[in-house]
Amino acid sequence: MDSESKLIISPLNNDLIDDINMTNDYFKLYGRVVPSLQSGKWSYKEVLFDETKETRFPDDKLDWSQYINREDKALFLAYMNITCIGQIRISKGWNRFCYIENIATKKDYRGSGVGKLLLNKAEEWARQRKLIGMSLEAQDDNLGACRFYVKQGFILGGVDTLKQSYNPTIRTTLYWYKLFK
DSSP states (O other): OOTTOOEEEEEOOGGGGGGGGGGOOOEEEEEEEEEEEETTEEEEEEEEEEEEEEEOOOOOOOOGGGGSSOSSEEEEEEEETTEEEEEEEEEEOTTSEEEEEEEEEOGGGTTTTHHHHHHHHHHHHHHHTTOOEEEEEEETTBHHHHHHHHHTTOEEEEEESSTTTTOTTOOOEEEEEEEOO
16 A cells, blocks of 8 residues: 555445445465364464465345444445455454454455454454454465464464365364454
């Protein structure tokens, strides 16, 4: 991001709903996280794929009005000048964690700090609600996302080997947590 550009993070309102799926770009799958549980503590190793693939999640089709001016959930959009370049969708979990339902940055802005700023906004929202941390889930074949979460202070807290049984390319759903101090 150059000094002429201005990044703004805005809570969702009715005028911004059309921008939500603009951030849903393709991303690379180039490796897998292989978790291991030893003496009650999770660790993992990384395995790189022989071939890199690109994938994209389907566009979300939710009732976006449920994320406007709510105490229990929110959606924040990141704008560079007038272009929507990122989003984070969060909700208050039953376990007193802020659950990150989705985080996405447009391909051209990945690595520029937008994701970190969106996570910071989610943390601010969570702390205002006296939550104890943030949580999210990721698929084991999305090594890039997992590396990003670790860089932002998340730790692996659990796995589920059955949740994605319908999908032959995903072996494990990974649960990542960031506890507030």
